[in-house]
Amino acid sequence: MNSTSQLDLHPDGESLNAFAEQALAAPEREQVLAHLAGCSRCRQVIFLAQQAAADAEAPVARPVTQTGAWFWNWRFAWVPAAAMAAALALVVAFHPWHTAPAPEMAKVTPQSEVAAPTPIPQEQTSAGAVHKNAPAHTANPVAGNSLFGAPRKPSVTLEQEPAPSAALTGEPGATAASSGVGNAFLPSSIKSEPQPETAAQLQPEPAVTAWQQEQKQATSAYSASANTSQVSQKSMRAEAYSAHASRPATAASAGPRLAQQSQSATGGSFDLGTQQQLTGLAPSGRVNSPKLPSGQAVVSRATAQHLTLEIDRAGALFLSGDSGEHWQPVPQQWTGRAIEVRAKTSLSGNTAPEMKFELKNETGSTWASADGMTWTAQ
Amino acid sequence: MLDELWRESGAACYGLERERFSEILESVGRAQNFGLAPGTKASRQQQASYFRSVRLADLVLARACANGHPGSWEHFLAIYRQPLTRAAIAITGSETLGRELADQLYAELYGLMTRDGVRRSPLDSYKGRGSLMGWLRTTLAQRHVDHHRRTRRELPLDDPADGYEPQTAVPAPETPSSALLLLSRAIEAALRQLAAEERFLLASYYLDERTLLEIAPLLHVHEATVSRKLHRVTGDLRKQIVRNLQAQGLSKPAAQEALGADPRDLNLNLKKILQITSLNAFQEKATP
Numbered sequence: 001m002n003s004t005s006q007l008d009l010h011p012d013g014e015s016l017n018a019f020a021e022q023a024l025a026a027p028e029r030e031q032v033l034a035h036l037a038g039c040s041r042c043r044q045v046i047f048l049a050q051q052a053a054a055d056a057e058a059p060v061a062r063p064v065t066q067t068g069a070w071f072w073n074w075r076f077a078w079v080p081a082a083a084m085a086a087a088l089a090l091v092v093a094f095h096p097w098h099t100a101p102a103p104e105m106a107k108v109t110p111q112s113e114v115a116a117p118t119p120i121p122q123e124q125t126s127a128g129a130v131h132k133n134a135p136a137h138t139a140n141p142v143a144g145n146s147l148f149g150a151p152r153k154p155s156v157t158l159e160q161e162p163a164p165s166a167a168l169t170g171e172p173g174a175t176a177a178s179s180g181v182g183n184a185f186l187p188s189s190i191k192s193e194p195q196p197e198t199a200a201q202l203q204p205e206p207a208v209t210a211w212q213q214e215q216k217q218a219t220s221a222y223s224a225s226a227n228t229s230q231v232s233q234k235s236m237r238a239e240a241y242s243a244h245a246s247r248p249a250t251a252a253s254a255g256p257r258l259a260q261q262s263q264s265a266t267g268g269s270f271d272l273g274t275q276q277q278l279t280g281l282a283p284s285g286r287v288n289s290p291k292l293p294s295g296q297a298v299v300s301r302a303t304a305q306h307l308t309l310e311i312d313r314a315g316a317l318f319l320s321g322d323s324g325e326h327w328q329p330v331p332q333q334w335t336g337r338a339i340e341v342r343a344k345t346s347l348s349g350n351t352a353p354e355m356k357f358e359l360k361n362e363t364g365s366t367w368a369s370a371d372g373m374t375w376t377a378q
Numbered sequence: 379m380l381d382e383l384w385r386e387s388g389a390a391c392y393g394l395e396r397e398r399f400s401e402i403l404e405s406v407g408r409a410q411n412f413g414l415a416p417g418t419k420a421s422r423q424q425q426a427s428y429f430r431s432v433r434l435a436d437l438v439l440a441r442a443c444a445n446g447h448p449g450s451w452e453h454f455l456a457i458y459r460q461p462l463t464r465a466a467i468a469i470t471g472s473e474t475l476g477r478e479l480a481d482q483l484y485a486e487l488y489g490l491m492t493r494d495g496v497r498r499s500p501l502d503s504y505k506g507r508g509s510l511m512g513w514l515r516t517t518l519a520q521r522h523v524d525h526h527r528r529t530r531r532e533l534p535l536d537d538p539a540d541g542y543e544p545q546t547a548v549p550a551p552e553t554p555s556s557a558l559l560l561l562s563r564a565i566e567a568a569l570r571q572l573a574a575e576e577r578f579l580l581a582s583y584y585l586d587e588r589t590l591l592e593i594a595p596l597l598h599v600h601e602a603t604v605s606r607k608l609h610r611v612t613g614d615l616r617k618q619i620v621r622n623l624q625a626q627g628l629s630k631p632a633a634q635e636a637l638g639a640d641p642r643d644l645n646l647n648l649k650k651i652l653q654i655t656s657l658n659a660f661q662e663k664a665t666p
Contacts, residue, residue, distance in 0.1 A: 017516040018507035022598050023431075027415040030574055037577035038652040041523055043586055048519035050595060052465040053512065 010042050011035060020046050292318050293327055302357055304343040309357055309372050311338050317359065319372040333375040336361035344368065379426055387434035392442030392450040402441055403429055406505045437506035444489065444499035451488075458514060465515045469522050479522060483514070557628075561636045562644050564622035568615050569651045576611045577652045583608055585648070 011019075011032050018024045019032045036043050292298065296312040303309075308320040309330075315337035317330040332338075344358040359367045359375060367375040380400050384390070389399045412420035412428040420428070442450035462483070467476030489497035504513050569577070575597065582588045582596075590601040590608075597604065616637065623633035 012503055013513055013516040013520055014503055014505050014507060016520075017509070017512040020516070020596060021508040021512050023507045025413040025415075028410075028413075033578050034574035037574050037581050038649065040581075040586065040649075041527065043578075043582060043588075044523050045516060045519040046596060047582075047586070047588060047592055048469045048522065049512070049515040050592065052468040052515045052519070055468040056461055056464055 010039060016042060016046050017049070020050060292316075293329060294318075300338075300340045300342075302341040302343045304357065307357075307372050309341045309359075311341050311359075315339065315361075317341065330373055330375075334359060334361055334367045334377070335365065336363050379429070383429060383434055387438045389434075389438045389442075392438060392447050394438060394442060399438070402437065403432070406432065406437070410505060410507070432506040433509060434506065436510035437504065440501040440504040440506075440510055443487065444497075444501040446489065446497065458511060461511060462514050462518070466518050466522075469515075469519050479518060479525075483518060483521060557632075557636050558639055558643055558645075560623055560626050560628065561619075561639055562646050564619045564626065565644070565646060566651055567622050568618040569648070571618065572611070572615070576607075579604070579607055579611060581652050585652075 015024070015028070015032055019029060019036075024032060036046070292310060292312050294312045294314060294316050296314055296316075298310045299313055300311040301308065306321055306323070308324050310318050310320070310324075310327075312318070317332070317338055318327040319330050320327050338359050339362050340360040342358050342360075344356040357369045357372050358378070359369070361367075366378040368378050369375045380403070381396065383403070384396050384399045387399065389396075394402075407420075407425060407428055410428070411418065412425050413431070414420050414424065439450055439454060443454050463477060463480045466480035466483070467473055470476045470479055483500075486500055489499040500517060504510060572580070579593065579597075582593050583590075590604045594601040594604045599607075619637065620630065620633045623636055624630060628636065
């Protein structure tokens with residue numbers, strides 16, 4: 001700046017910048033300030049330069065003055081956190097719903113064991129003991145999710161007691177009661193339970209209805225001809241499940257066998273009593289060390305009243321009249337190799353059903369017997 | 379000390395020898411009289427103090443660029459290219475105009491203008507008292523304001539959109555009454571007695587309509603201080619006007635009543651009054 005007294009001359013950029021940056025000495029600053037007081041052009045220059053400096057410093061100062069920076073960084077974390085919380089809430093909300101069928105499924109099977117009246121006192125006591133153990137299984141919610149999981153353990157105990165199913169066959173009232181119930185899945189012993197609280201307890205709840213429908217489809221053959229003897233069929237189904245559950249190693253083969261039974265049952269005859277296949281269990285509940293005279297494992301078993309028939313792996317048929325304590329071989333009166341034996345009955349009116357057994361060989365041919373010793377081709 | 383300053387400035391990186399560096403410092407110091415008032419002889423200590431206050435790195439870079447040193451220009455572009463463009467855009471308020479202004483300044487800085495066969499660069503005028511970036515911003519603002527004022531004068535006269543109104547017959551101003559004449563004299567005398575900072579404050583706030591926040595950094599005070607200063611200056615100015623009116627023969631109530639006159643009735647050129655140098659103001663203050 002040459003002179004502040006001459007208004008035609010302005011301070012140079014050096015002086016104006018030094019004034020704005022407080023770099024001028026006091027005398028020169030006073031000169032520049034006096035000029036700025038009367039020079040709108042130089043005032044405009046320094047204000048524009050100051051504004052540009054402020055704009056240039058703004059991006060640098062912005063992160064420092066941005067007090068909510070941490071929030072903006074964490075704000076994106078709220079999205080996955082909220083999603084996880086929602087998923088957790090859904091899991092918590094639907095967990096009881098998914099586990100609801102478990103107690104129902106487990107409730108049905110033990111009741112079928114307990115409610116089944118047995119004519120044998122000691123076995124009834126045994127059934128009661130088993131029922132006491134049942135809640136331990138029913139309390140397992142995981143077991144309820146499995147199709148065969150829940151009935152497994154209680155069915156083993158039922159399998160150890162051939163008496164209940166045999167007792168059912170001897171009770172006409174049970175048969176009459178079961179004929180009026182459309183649900184073929186429920187064991188007949190449950191349906192025949194006269195106590196109202198037990199009946200209410202055994203009513204299918206919505207949570208288990210779907211599973212029951214599946215079971216209906218699987219057992220439609222049984223249901224189609226359930227006019228007269230649903231009781232025995234359901235008892236057989238229960239024992240088939242128990243046989244399946246008692247040996248996990250043979251669980252895969254239980255399904256096809258069940259289907260075979262269904263096919264054979266569509267012919268108008270019904271099994272009554274217990275029927276076990278590939279169980280390896282003795283009727284008394286002991287693990288079956290082969291007690292047959294042949295010394296081989298049992299592949300099929302049928303029980304009706306006091307008679308028990310078993311087929312070993314060789315296809316030989318044995319008959320026991322004292323619940324498996326003593327066996328006598330049955331002479332082969334059929335062709336081929338026997339692979340399956342089942343109890344069979346034909347109900348007629350109010351009379352007691354005529355007990356019969358049915359035997360099937362490997363080609364699917366069947367033979368029937370009333371006493372287990374004499375067989376006639378069907 | 380010169381050796382120390384020479385090493386600290388990094389002048390050797392730009393090919394500036396010690397002798398050349400010493401010449402630059404000497405010329406800068408003498409041009410500013412080492413920061414002292416004109417006519418005052420600076421001692422060696424004052425000279426050293428002045429040299430230490432100079433931004434040597436920026437000064438050396440500017441002089442090296444003015445001399446056309448390639449390395450210094452690379453360094454200059456790396457540091458100041460982008461900030462200078464942003465500053466130009468901020469000053470002009472337009473991306474296009476800002477880039478154009480910045481490019482034009484670059485061309486000038488490189489020394490396209492020659493005089494007597496010698497390349498001249500505006501960077502030669504930088505003396506290191508403020509930052510080089512601040513100097514560049516101020517130069518950009520000067521270019522922009524000068525360009526705006528030039529082009530404003532070149533506006534077509536028949537464009538009513540630009541605020542031009544054809545002159546009509548202006549009625550002859552009425553002869554001011556004696557009271558208004560006294561008031562105008564009292565105001566002019568009061569303004570002449572103000573200090574430079576006070577006049578700058580009044581001009582920036584009332585004439586330029588700048589905010590307190592804009593004024594405060596230039597005065598190196600807080601905006602609240604600017605507000606208090608404004609309040610004090612206006613109050614003192616009013617009292618001084620009343621005193622001047624009383625000195626001219628009016629009573630105090632008459633002087634107070636005269637202050638209520640319409641400012642549009644006053645024949646005052648405030649711009650001229652505010653352009654009074656501070657030296658004159660000091661002289662008037664010294665006069666009883």
